[in-house]
Amino acid sequence: MFDPGQVIVGLEIGTHKICVAVGEAGPKGELTILGIGQCTSRGVRKGEITDTQKAAEDIRTALAEAEQQANVEIQEVYLGITGNHITCEDSKGVHPIASYDRTITAEDMADAVGNAKQFNCAAGNEVIDSVRQDYCVDDMTGVENPIGLVGSVLTASVHVIRGRTARIETARRVVQSMQVSVAKPVFNGLASALAVLTPEQKRQGVLLIDLGAGATEYAFFYGGMLRHSGVLPVGGDHVSNDLACGLRISIDQAEQLKREIGSAVYDAAAVRGQYYEVPGETGLEPRQISLENFQRIMSMRLEETLELISRDLARAETFGLAQAGVVLCGGGARTRDIEKLVYRIFSMDVVKAHTHAVSGPADVLANPEFATAIGLVRYGAMRLQTRARSRFGIRATLQSLFGR
Amino acid sequence: MNPDASSPFADGAPSNSPTEAQTQGPAAGFLVIGVGHSGGAIAERIAASGMSGAEVVAVDTDLTSLRLLGGVKSVAFGAKSARGGGCGNDLAMGATAAYEDEGVWKQRFAGVRLVCVITGVGGGVGGGAGPVIARLAREAGALVLGIAVLPFDYEGSLRRSNAATGLDALRSGADAVICVPNQGVAAMLDDKTPLIEMFTAANDLVAQSVVSIWRLLHRPALNPVSFADLERLLRGRHAASVFAAVEVRGATRAREALERLQKHPFLQAGHMLVEADAALVAVAGGNDLRFDEVQGIQNQFQRLCEHAQLMTGAAVDPELEGRLVVTVIATRGGTVSLPATAPTAAASASTGASATAAAAATVSAEPVSDRLAFEEGGEPESIATGTGTRIGPMFVPPAPNFNEGQKRELAQRQIKNSMRRKKAIQTLFKFDVVSVSRFAQTEPVKRNGENLDEPTYARRGIALN
Ligand SMILES: Nc1nc2c(ncn2[C@@H]2O[C@H](COP(=O)(O)OP(=O)(O)OP(=O)(O)O)[C@@H](O)[C@H]2O)c(=O)[nH]1
Ligand SMILES: Nc1ncnc2c1ncn2[C@@H]1O[C@H](COP(=O)(O)OP(=O)(O)O)[C@@H](O)[C@H]1O
Ligand SMILES: [Mg+2]
Numbered sequence: 044m045f046d047p048g049q050v051i052v053g054l055e056i057g058t059h060k061i062c063v064a065v066g067e068a069g070p071k072g073e074l075t076i077l078g079i080g081q082c083t084s085r086g087v088r089k090g091e092i093t094d095t096q097k098a099a100e101d102i103r104t105a106l107a108e109a110e111q112q113a114n115v116e117i118q119e120v121y122l123g124i125t126g127n128h129i130t131c132e133d134s135k136g137v138h139p140i141a142s143y144d145r146t147i148t149a150e151d152m153a154d155a156v157g158n159a160k161q162f163n164c165a166a167g168n169e170v171i172d173s174v175r176q177d178y179c180v181d182d183m184t185g186v187e188n189p190i191g192l193v194g195s196v197l198t199a200s201v202h203v204i205r206g207r208t209a210r211i212e213t214a215r216r217v218v219q220s221m222q223v224s225v226a227k228p229v230f231n232g233l234a235s236a237l238a239v240l241t242p243e244q245k246r247q248g249v250l251l252i253d254l255g256a257g258a259t260e261y262a263f264f265y266g267g268m269l270r271h272s273g274v275l276p277v278g279g280d281h282v283s284n285d286l287a288c289g290l291r292i293s294i295d296q297a298e299q300l301k302r303e304i305g306s307a308v309y310d311a312a313a314v315r316g317q318y319y320e321v322p323g324e325t326g327l328e329p330r331q332i333s334l335e336n337f338q339r340i341m342s343m344r345l346e347e348t349l350e351l352i353s354r355d356l357a358r359a360e361t362f363g364l365a366q367a368g369v370v371l372c373g374g375g376a377r378t379r380d381i382e383k384l385v386y387r388i389f390s391m392d393v394v395k396a397h398t399h400a401v402s403g404p405a406d407v408l409a410n411p412e413f414a415t416a417i418g419l420v421r422y423g424a425m426r427l428q429t430r431a432r433s434r435f436g437i438r439a440t441l442q443s444l445f446g447r
Numbered sequence: 448m449n450p451d452a453s454s455p456f457a458d459g460a461p462s463n464s465p466t467e468a469q470t471q472g473p474a475a476g477f478l479v480i481g482v483g484h485s486g487g488a489i490a491e492r493i494a495a496s497g498m499s500g501a502e503v504v505a506v507d508t509d510l511t512s513l514r515l516l517g518g519v520k521s522v523a524f525g526a527k528s529a530r531g532g533g534c535g536n537d538l539a540m541g542a543t544a545a546y547e548d549e550g551v552w553k554q555r556f557a558g559v560r561l562v563c564v565i566t567g568v569g570g571g572v573g574g575g576a577g578p579v580i581a582r583l584a585r586e587a588g589a590l591v592l593g594i595a596v597l598p599f600d601y602e603g604s605l606r607r608s609n610a611a612t613g614l615d616a617l618r619s620g621a622d623a624v625i626c627v628p629n630q631g632v633a634a635m636l637d638d639k640t641p642l643i644e645m646f647t648a649a650n651d652l653v654a655q656s657v658v659s660i661w662r663l664l665h666r667p668a669l670n671p672v673s674f675a676d677l678e679r680l681l682r683g684r685h686a687a688s689v690f691a692a693v694e695v696r697g698a699t700r701a702r703e704a705l706e707r708l709q710k711h712p713f714l715q716a717g718h719m720l721v722e723a724d725a726a727l728v729a730v731a732g733g734n735d736l737r738f739d740e741v742q743g744i745q746n747q748f749q750r751l752c753e754h755a756q757l758m759t760g761a762a763v764d765p766e767l768e769g770r771l772v773v774t775v776i777a778t779r780g781g782t783v784s785l786p787a788t789a790p791t792a793a794a795s796a797s798t799g800a801s802a803t804a805a806a807a808a809t810v811s812a813e814p815v816s817d818r819l820a821f822e823e824g825g826e827p828e829s830i831a832t833g834t835g836t837r838i839g840p841m842f843v844p845p846a847p848n849f850n851e852g853q854k855r856e857l858a859q860r861q862i863k864n865s866m867r868r869k870k871a872i873q874t875l876f877k878f879d880v881v882s883v884s885r886f887a888q889t890e891p892v893k894r895n896g897e898n899l900d901e902p903t904y905a906r907r908g909i910a911l912n
């Protein structure tokens with residue numbers, strides 16, 4: 044079905060780091076990660092490129108490292124997209140069944156889905172991903188496969204992820220300037236979900252949260268389907284910036300302290316009246332900062348971020364039914380006690396992500412920061428698989444990847 | 448909390464004799480309750496506009512605030528928890544205060560058909576007690592319409608987050624909730640308008656709308672609107688319901704009414720009409736109401752609310768001679784675009800997602816129960832529980848006779864005081880580090896009017912020690 048040894052590359056232009064994952068899809072579709080390339084990101088803020096020159100340099104470094112590690116030449120990448128410009132919403136596409144006998148065909152399904160994608164799409168925006176949820180035939184709702192049913196109107200319910208064309212184009216051009224082409228832009232939240240969620244979790248109902256530096260992406264699955272997703276362009280950088288402002292320390296110091304002594308929950312009793320000494324900046328005396336303030340500032344930001352996400356998720360009707368809990372990935376998942384805070388807000392079990400059904404160096408797979416890049420590789424692998432299948436005449440769209 | 452405690456009304460309100468209650472007449476199936484300062488102020492306006500037959504009452508824990516009201520029956524509650532004061536941004540306290548008199552509320556609501564709870568959900572009493580009162584009324588069998596007054600933008604994120612919590616709670620307590628954004632009124636008026644006038648304007652707009660809904664339901668109509676219609680329109684969709692009413696006189700009144708509605712602050716400059724998926728438009732006038740006026744207005748709305756399922760009503764009320772009143776209620780699916788800030792741990796029992804409305808009795812015009820008959824414009828009546836230790840005064844001294852000027856001054860002083868408190872908190876952190884430095888070159892992340900790039904603690908008004 045599949046050319047053996049197909050190399051697939053995922054590129055995440057993150058706010059904190061650029062990450063390139065090189066994978067190889069085996070003859071049965073199994074994935075092996077051959078190498079990872081990384082570079083600290085300097086030209087990205089809140090998930091979007093703000094300085095193309097710096098971003099290009101950093102991407103080049105990361106690509107080079109990945110090529111060397113995996114011993115391949117990278118020609119094409121799946122490109123992760125995130126940022127404030129992304130909108131994720133459910134859309135309904137209506138398609139009248141015109142055929143003589145009113146029997147629904149695969150073409151009707153595709154047309155209904157196509158209408159859903161186009162519905163309400165503002166000028167200057169484009170569809171990045173669209174994931175089919177279910178169908179409605181006349182007034183019968185919740186139909187999973189309407190082919191062969193008889194009806195007069197078919198309505199497709201589709202979760203559509205759109206982005207500003209110009210922003211996507213900026214990222215694409217930067218990549219292309221390195222003689223690397225973009226196979227497809229993919230929403231980061233979806234990619235991370237592909238890497239770390241199991242089909243069983245998706246069936247039971249699971250929420251994935253990717254806590255990045257510049258943006259926090261989330262995706263909720265239930266009954267094996269994507270039900271809701273979104274981006275909040277707030278992340279670890281905001282935590283550090285709040286700490287820097289409130290404690291009057293530099294951003295770098297704040298970032299370092301956050302990793303060393305930070306915690307997602309504010310434990311008033313444990314830190315009351317305690318101070319922590321930070322080295323003074325060039326030539327200045329060391330300073331004492333109040334741990335109480337430190338924890339309050341940090342927990343308040345994280346709590347607000349998660350709270351905003353929880354409010355948005357309340358829109359998904361099935362959210363209350365989720366049984367598989369919350370899975371955390373991204374660098375922010377390393378925050379101490381983050382599970383406690385997430386549990387407090389969502390009242391669901393919380394686990395830190397581990398990349399599943401992929402082989403490769405153990406330290407790479409356990410790394411929560413790599414979820415997006417690895418997920419992009421998996422996305423590519425699944426797309427190729429679907430393509431291969433459709434060569435055999437089965438009409439299958441990419442949406443089916445996320446179904447069942 | 449103990450319904451069996453001897454009724455406080457028995458000893459607290461000598462005026463509340465059954466005979467008087469009976470004289471309320473059969474039309475009084477409608478009870479309007481204004482909760483907290485904002486609710487009370489609106490109730491006052493409603494009472495002033497003469498809703499004969501329906502009962503209007505202002506309730507608050509804050510005796511000072513109640514005493515400022517004139518011309519409306521006022522009732523104090525929660526004497527134990529609030530000790531005659533306000534609940535100062537503490538929703539949990541407001542809720543406790545309301546539950547304290549649970550039995551009494553229930554008695555009063557028994558047999559009432561439609562209860563309209565008007566409340567400023569950002570306040571401690573409004574956001575805490577209002578939802579509880581709504582819930583109790585619904586449990587007593589009434590159809591409950593909540594009217595939530597949302598804070599002005601300037602009131603800051605604590606108020607906003609309280610309002611979000613209070614609104615959620617109200618949504619789960621009432622059958623339907625309509626939001627009235629104060630900021631919408633501000634947008635309509637000149638910035639230089641004195642604060643007090645801003646409030647008055649908002650109150651009048653709400654009062655007008657409530658009166659017009661009541662008129663819709665109670666006046667004999669040619670093309671009547673029933674409680675069932677109202678219920679169908681609002682139930683479960685209160686997340687994004689709005690309402691507005693305008694009253695116009697003169698030869699070109701139909702056109703003017705349309706223009707004013709399209710600019711009405713509660714309809715978000717007509718956006719709500721375009722986006723509505725269901726709407727009710729009712730036209731009322733005196734005997735001089737013309738067919739072409741009704742038809743013209745309804746046709747226009749058919750066009751404006753292009754996506755909506757439209758319900759129409761028309762009523763003739765001789766009292767309205769020379770006037771034309773158009774009432775619009777529009778609803779839209781989806782979620783309310785409201786402050787999405789963290790609810791405080793102290794928030795009342797409701798959760799964010801529990802916006803579902805439970806079943807409500809369909810309402811018909813039957814005689815109202817005699818339990819809830821309030822005397823017009825008396826002194827605040829205390830409903831502290833009968834026996835046991837009673838903290839705070841049981842009998843409230845009669846309201847001092849303020850003239851208009853004095854009232855205004857007192858109100859202004861109150862507002863100033865609350866602003867001073869707010870300022871005092873905020874001056875504690877004037878940080879000299881630029882607060883959004885890391886994000887200086889980027890497009891700010893705005894959610895619900897807040898710039899999320901600014902530190903959370905600063906937006907929350909938390910003082911660092
Ligand atoms: N429209 C209108 N809104 C008001 C008025 N007074 C207060 N508000 C708003 O109502 C909200 C709640 O404030 P209050 O009603 O004063 O608070 P409360 O319910 O009495 O509760 P406390 O916090 O205990 O005083 C605020 O956000 C105000 O914006 C008023 O007269 N008219
Ligand atoms: N131990 C830790 N505690 C708290 N935050 C951490 C820790 N380790 C990494 N982070 C944060 O995670 C973020 C980086 O996550 P990552 O997923 O790599 O971001 P991006 O994908 O946006 O580049 C940074 O903001 C960093 O501060
Ligand atoms: Mg990331």
Ligand SMILES: [Mg+2]
Pocket residue numbers: 483484509512533534570572
């Ligand atoms: Mg008050």
